[in-house]
Amino acid sequence: MTTSGPHLAELPLERPRGCPFDPPAELGPLRDEHPLVRMTFPGGHEGWLATGHAIVREVAADSRFSARQELLHSPLPGPAAMVVPPPAPPGLFIKMDDPEHGRYRKLLTGKFTVRRMRLLAERVEQVTAEFLDAMEKQGTTADLVTAFAQPIPALMICELLGVPYEDHEFFRRNVLPLNMPDASLEEQNAAMNALGEYLYKLVVAKRAEPTDDILGDLAATELTEEELTGIAFLLLGAGLDTTANMLGLGTFALLQHPEQLALLREDPERIDGAIEELLRYLAITHTGARTALEDVEIGGRLVKAGEVVAISVLAANRDPLKFPEPDRLDIGRKTAGHLSFGHGVHQCLGQQLARVQMKVAFTGLLARFPALRLAVPAEEVPMRSDSDIYGVYSLPVAWD
Numbered sequence: 001m002t003t004s005g006p007h008l009a010e011l012p013l014e015r016p017r018g019c020p021f022d023p024p025a026e027l028g029p030l031r032d033e034h035p036l037v038r039m040t041f042p043g044g045h046e047g048w049l050a051t052g053h054a055i056v057r058e059v060a061a062d063s064r065f066s067a068r069q070e071l072l073h074s075p076l077p078g079p080a081a082m083v084v085p086p087p088a089p090p091g092l093f094i095k096m097d098d099p100e101h102g103r104y105r106k107l108l109t110g111k112f113t114v115r116r117m118r119l120l121a122e123r124v125e126q127v128t129a130e131f132l133d134a135m136e137k138q139g140t141t142a143d144l145v146t147a148f149a150q151p152i153p154a155l156m157i158c159e160l161l162g163v164p165y166e167d168h169e170f171f172r173r174n175v176l177p178l179n180m181p182d183a184s185l186e187e188q189n190a191a192m193n194a195l196g197e198y199l200y201k202l203v204v205a206k207r208a209e210p211t212d213d214i215l216g217d218l219a220a221t222e223l224t225e226e227e228l229t230g231i232a233f234l235l236l237g238a239g240l241d242t243t244a245n246m247l248g249l250g251t252f253a254l255l256q257h258p259e260q261l262a263l264l265r266e267d268p269e270r271i272d273g274a275i276e277e278l279l280r281y282l283a284i285t286h287t288g289a290r291t292a293l294e295d296v297e298i299g300g301r302l303v304k305a306g307e308v309v310a311i312s313v314l315a316a317n318r319d320p321l322k323f324p325e326p327d328r329l330d331i332g333r334k335t336a337g338h339l340s341f342g343h344g345v346h347q348c349l350g351q352q353l354a355r356v357q358m359k360v361a362f363t364g365l366l367a368r369f370p371a372l373r374l375a376v377p378a379e380e381v382p383m384r385s386d387s388d389i390y391g392v393y394s395l396p397v398a399w400d
């Protein structure tokens with residue numbers, strides 16, 4: 001076991017200007033030499049950065065590493081990195097460990113199964129067709145983000161949870177700062193409080209008058225109103241911004257790789273493989289973190305109790321030891337084992353929902369607009385470089 005080695009002064013974050021889909025240039029060589037490396041966190045704490053696929057998987061699967069937020073130092077710079085966060089509010093189980101985490105998750109797993117999500121496909125098709133109709137009517141150009149990528153997942157998660165879609169602008173406005181490390185603590189707290197108050201009122205109403213949706217079902221259990229609010233907050237936050245960014249950034253990536261797009265257009269059956277490859281290649285939830293609860297020997301290094309390990313999903317998904325020619329977007333490749341939905345007990349609960357939405361939405365978009373193209377030079381597309389969830393802020397597209 002080695003105790004010395006290189007030391008990173010910060011987590012490299014900037015994706016290259018020329019190819020905004022690739023990891024920061026430093027990350028590849030670093031991962032290949034030192035898949036687990038010492039790093040100073042923005043608040044000055046010493047910890048680690050895991051970039052190798054095997055190590056990232058190990059950390060995510062090992063219950064000696066905790067997801068509890070009060071133990072975490074943020075690996076991303078910004079005001080939140082300077083403070084120790086409070087324990088997660090009740091119900092926010094993504095920031096909890098088992099058995100507490102499992103108690104909440106168990107109540108939800110049956111609601112997001114492959115079978116249930118496939119049954120939903122018809123409704124996703126209707127919703128997608130409506131937004132594509134509206135986009136087509138508006139002329140021969142559009143911002144794909146506001147016309148297509150955002151509204152489809154927003155409407156679907158609202159319907160599933162039983163949250164009024166009319167309020168989606170309010171959710172979007174308030175979810176945004178929560179994923180932005182640079183947002184001030186005041187902004188983040190105000191957003192959290194506004195969403196919390198809204199959702200609390202909603203679950204109280206559902207408890208009084210049951211509704212036929214996920215929150216309605218949960219309101220009929222013994223969960224407290226605070227727990228219901230935390231779960232609603234997690235599901236709404238996770239469902240609004242993630243799939244939307246995969247649709248926006250995924251379309252951008254396909255337009256920038258015309259040979260891959262042509263393969264998909266030639267044989268739309270390739271869609272499932274294309275989606276997994278886009279998930280791997282783009283790694284929109286690029287960074288995570290865990291805290292060691294005890295001393296752990298891993299990858300030939302000793303991570304001490306209390307130290308935080310930042311995880312670069314982006315670097316791990318591009319590890320040549322796992323994926324040959326990892327920097328090539330190849331919709332026909334074997335993608336099993338990509339880490340874009342996480343790994344271990346916290347693996348994404350909504351992944352089947354996300355897959356169904358992406359399949360229907362990408363298929364509908366490509367069929368409706370055979371001549372879809374960027375309406376601005378690629379360098380002018382505004383990237384979400386300042387967010388925990390990568391993507392595009394807008395994607396001007398045109399068709400004939």
Ligand code: HEM
Pocket residue numbers: 067093094095105234235236238239240242243246284285288339340341342343345346347348349350351353354
């Ligand atoms: C393409 C879209 C999506 C991506 C890339 C994504 C990514 C992830 C990742 C990486 C995690 C693990 C986080 C960790 O280990 O700390 C996660 C967890 C989670 N995701 Fe997703 N997600 C997506 C869509 C969704 C959707 C649509 C929902 C809707 C309900 C959702 C709900 C959740 C929940 C509840 C968890 C926490 C699971 C747990 O802690 O047990 N996700 N997601």
